[in-house]
Amino acid sequence: RKEVEQDPGPFNVPxxxxxxxxxxxxxxxxQSFFWYRQDCRKEPKLLMSVYSSGNEDGRFxxxxxRASQYISLLIRDSKLSDSATYxxxxxxGGADGLTFGKGTHLIxxx
Amino acid sequence: SQTIHxxxxxxxxxVGSPLSLECTVEGTSNPNLYxxxxxxxxxxxxxxxxxxxxxxxxxxxxxxxxxxxxxxQFILSSKKLLLSDSGFYLCAWRDRRNSPLHFGxxxxxxxx
Numbered sequence: 001r002k003e004v005e006q007d008p009g010p011f012n013v014p015x016x017x018x019x020x021x022x023x024x025x026x027x028x029x030x031q032s033f034f035w036y037r038q039d040c041r042k043e044p045k046l047l048m049s050v051y052s053s054g055n056e057d058g059r060f061x062x063x064x065x066r067a068s069q070y071i072s073l074l075i076r077d078s079k080l081s082d083s084a085t086y087x088x089x090x091x092x093g094g095a096d097g098l099t100f101g102k103g104t105h106l107i108x109x110x
Numbered sequence: 111s112q113t114i115h116x117x118x119x120x121x122x123x124x125v126g127s128p129l130s131l132e133c134t135v136e137g138t139s140n141p142n143l144y145x146x147x148x149x150x151x152x153x154x155x156x157x158x159x160x161x162x163x164x165x166x167x168x169x170x171x172x173x174x175x176x177x178x179x180x181x182x183q184f185i186l187s188s189k190k191l192l193l194s195d196s197g198f199y200l201c202a203w204r205d206r207r208n209s210p211l212h213f214g215x216x217x218x219x220x221x222x
Contacts, residue, residue: 043213
């Protein structure tokens with residue numbers, strides 16, 4: 001079965017720190033990857049797409065490592081508002097090619 | 111720009127009652143449409159997806175069904191709800207290229 005695996009956490013991180021977490025995928029044919037953010041009792045919202053060359057958007061950086069089959073998300077200078085669950089998605093396995101991880105719970109502490 | 115509307119936002123239904131959740135997308139044509147369910151503290155479970163009018167693929171056998179009567183309308187239904195149907199139901203769309211999903215606001219269903 002094609003899987004996307006994430007450490008569920010929670011990651012407890014002090015405000016201002018840098019935090020990183022990974023997501024591994026089992027389907028080597030996966031071609032597109034995304035990170036979503038989901039706040040409690042809300043819908044997932046697209047945070048960023050992950051390109052082969054990596055992708056940076058302000059304090060957020062996403063990287064893809066095809067050889068080891070994982071993608072990473074780095075958050076610099078973390079804010080209280082970054083507290084959320086971060087979902088990893090890989091396209092290339094599962095129904096219609098989209099497979100979601102179960103998410104990593106991040107808590108930024110003041 | 112594209113928008114997705116999903117309603118109702120919350121719903122409390124007794125066991126055995128019917129269900130109808132509706133989702134519409136604006137600003138795009140011929141999207142792929144999806145219904146997901148997220149149980150409390152759990153990951154997203156794909157229920158149905160559709161690549162065109164009248165074309166429905168089911169991922170999980172259960173007492174739910176889906177229909178796509180129009181290009182940008184996706185409906186999730188049940189004739190008789192079970193307690194286990196409680197959860198957070200999310201409609202989503204994406205275009206036919208290699209693009210990410212965009213979710214509606216979701217419907218929180220409680221079956222009592």
